[in-house]
Amino acid sequence: MADNTEAANTPAELSRALAEIASRSQQLVRNFLAREESxxxxxxxxxxxxxxxxxxxxxxxxxxxxxxxxxxxxxxxxxxxxxxxxxxxxxxxxxxxxxxxxxxxxxxxxxxxxxxxxxxxxxxxxxxxxxxxxxxxxxxxxxxxxxxxxxxxxxxxxxxxxxxxxxxxxxxxxxxxxxxxxGQNLLKGLNNLLEDLERGGGALKIRMTDPDAFELGRDLALTPGKVIHQTDLAQLIQYEPATEQVYKRPILFIPPWINKYYILDLQPKNSLIKWLVERGHTVFTLSWRNPSAAFADKAFDDYLLEGPLAALDAIGQAVDAKEINLVGYCLGGTLLACALAYMAARKDHRAHSATFFTSLLDFENPGELEIFVDEDQLKSLEQQMERRGYLVGDQMARTMSSLRANDLIWSFFVNNYLRGEDPFPFDLLYWNQDSTNMPARMHAFYLRNMYLENRLREPGGVVLAGEPIDLGKVKVPAFFLSTREDHIAPWKATYQGLRLLSGKARFVLSGSGHIAGVINPPAKNKYGYWTNTRAPEDPDEWLAAAEYHPGSWWPHWLGWLNSKGGAKVAGRQVGAGQLEPIEDAPGSYVRERHD
Structure with a gap:
């Protein structure tokens, strides 16, 4: 939208600018009243x-x-x-x-x-x-x-x-x-405010970054690859090799469907996927769909079956590998744990190792998010989701931002509306604002069974696709990565996941928060991380005896991951297996917007 505030220096020009603002404001008020009535x-x-x-x-x-x-x-x-x-x-x-x-x-x-x-x-x-x-x-x-x-x-x-x-x-x-x-800053700020209200359909949708500064496939998600398989809920991307030889066991990323997968593949300088590909790993990732009302009845079971399990079947057709190293991020890590328990019950041994990024398995102390989940609030939320068929992406985004209101709400309020400045183009914040919807049935199940009743830690407490889930039957080696300032998955809560699995587990704590602590390329030499070969019951005891290391935790994880990679084989070209590529990465699902 054109910005007419720059030239509003004469009384006539100022009057025209204010008249335009008044006209836009009247329409916004009508939209707001209609939305509030419903x-x-x-x-x-x-x-x-x-x-x-x-x-x-x-x-x-x-x-x-x-x-x-x-x-x-x-x-x-x-x-x-x-x-x-x-x-x-x-x-x-x-x-x-x-x-x-x-x-x-x-x-x-x-x-x-x-x-x-x-x-x-x-x-x-x-x-x-x-x-x-x-x-x-x-x-x-x-x-x-x-x-x-x-x-x-x-x-x-x-x-x-x-x-x-x-x-x-x-x-x-x-x-x-x-x-x-x-006063030009206030006039510009008022235009910014109106523009954000228009973008939000009458609700204030504060811009954290310039929404036009980045484009998927042009500025972000640039690692070469192709979509080789898709279900109703997810596309599977395989990345082209960057080395002549690769480890035999590939890596499958299971990102959260609360946000989009390209947090793992931002720009070349901070892409975790690119970094792994360049170090001899065959990498696959799921790219979840942004569901509409048509997906209202999609359940948590469907995310399991159409996500990681369907991806494992497809990878078996795409490359010659019977075992795979799996990585889950946040909610994707919770789903990974469910998938591993489901596979253990079915005697499915394709999972060779598991890595959990900032993932909750035990929800007893899930941090401040628990204040939004009680019986009354959950019933109210279920009513909202039943009316639409899904949880609106913006609603979850606002909840997450409220946990760090000064940094993620009020700083942008002051910058955009009082200073009258445009937000700085920042890839992490662009991704953060690219939120997704969630199907009503799936999200209600997740909130009730995980956050409200904490049933996942109980053997058989959760049943998925007809199979009682028992995390104690998961025996694959596991790597847990958490971040010290995480406001979404507090590290002391994620630490408890070690005690629910039966395999040998390693816990690493990174500096910074839920995103920056994970997406921390070595070249930045930031934050640092802590390691401890022991795993006492008390997380504070773990930290007190832990050793601090400067810089990124990525090389430390790479050493662990390389040991799980198996022998070296020739680099696998996408499409060389039984699956024909569907389209180039980043694919079409990731481009679907909730709005």
Whole structure:
């Protein structure tokens, strides 16, 4: 869409720009009201649930008024001291701040937050108030663990939203930019806001990166290969060899279907698939479909049968290999564990090894995602999915972003709408915004059986395609890779997966988070990782005795993977086996968008 704010420097031009904005806004309001009318019942249910949650908090607070009064008194004492210190600083005294932002907090990096007395006072007032609210809700007695986590989460969402950095009048950097540009940043920001609302059909869909900066097959997913097989749910891609000889046992990636596979094959400089191909491995990957309402009845069983199991059959036709090294990422790792248990029950020995990237097998402590999964919320979500036939990709994306709201929501809010700048073109964030839908039946099964009831860890607790799943029967060697700052699959929870499998397992912990800690090419020399040959029951004990290594964990995994690769054979050309290629990689399924 054309941007008319650059030339809006005269009154006439400004009037035209504002008239266009007003016209677009009216249409957006109509779209918003129509959408809200259809979702009114569900939003009322959510509002009532939230109200009950904080009514419970209020009742607990008032049950001990003396303790509440003591906390409030301590807060006002701190606030009075802050005003005294700020006054002394205005008089020229060198005064240490009462409270500082966390070293990783990027909201207050601009020098005016410290050099300007007014904004330093605003910043410290906010931090003191946030600290008071955090400690108040964290120290309420009588709440059950899940209720306490929910209240803490939503309180943090409120605190993050009310940061002075999010408002024009209390952000010194934005005020300065507004004066310098004579308000052009706000006009441009308003256009950005309207454009994001239009892209979201009336719901705010904040851009994390330029959606037109990348194109699959041109900028991303460039490793040469072809689609050699497909089912209703997935395409199977085989990559061309880059070496004269390759290891006999190929690698099959099972990515999560919450996102798209090309996280493993971004640009050549950070493509894990390309890196493995260049080191003598034959690599295959599943590319999941972006399901529509037509796939509403697709079950978790179907993802098992039409995904990894169908891929194993196809690989057997494509290359001469009876054993395969399997790799699952996040939800793909959960499916991998199910596939291995299913194969063990069927005496299927094609799996030679298994690697799990940030994968939960035991969902007892799955992190903050569990606050979105209880019986009431699950029933509400099931109603939404039944109406559409699937969970909208944006809904899951917003949930994931809310876990790191300051980094993944408010930083872009300030940049796009207050600074009036376009987001930086970043491949990881482009992928992050390329979300996918999920079939209603499959997703309800996954949330209920894994997150809500944690049945996967129980022998026979989950039945797939008629086969009771018992992870204890999985005896293949396993490699677990988790990341220390993971907010989606906390490493201490993924660590418990070692104890559910019967084979020899190795656990490695990478620095950084769920994505950057995994997609960490050696050339960057970032983050580092920890190893420990022992596997004690307590993950903290594992880390305390672990050895730290600088740089990427990829070479460490490659050594393990090479030992599972078998003898060397001549490089396998795509199409040389029994399967005719269907189309070039990255294929058509990955290009399907949920919107």
């Amino acid at each position: 979702a009114h019942h569900l939003s009322m249910v959510d509002t009532l649930r939230m109200g009950r949650l904080f009514q419970d908090l209020y009742a607990r607070l008032m049950a001990d008024p003396m303790q509440l009064a003591q906390r409030q008194l301590a807060f006002w004492q701190d606030y009075t001291l802050l005003m005294q210190r700020s006054t002394l600083r205005m008089m020229g005294f060198d005064i240490e701040p009462m409270i500082r932002p966390h070293e990783k907090d990027k909201r207050f990096k601009h020098e005016s937050w410290e050099s300007n007395l007014l904004f330093d006072f605003i910043k410290q007032s906010y931090l003191l108030t946030a600290d008071y609210l955090h400690h108040t809700v964290k120290n309420i007695e009588g709440l059950d663990d899940k209720t306490e986590k929910k209240i803490d989460f939503y309180t943090r969402q409120f605190i993050n939203a009310m940061s002075p950095s999010n408002f024009l009048a209390t952000n010194p950097e934005i005020l300065s930019k507004t004066i310098e540009s004579r």
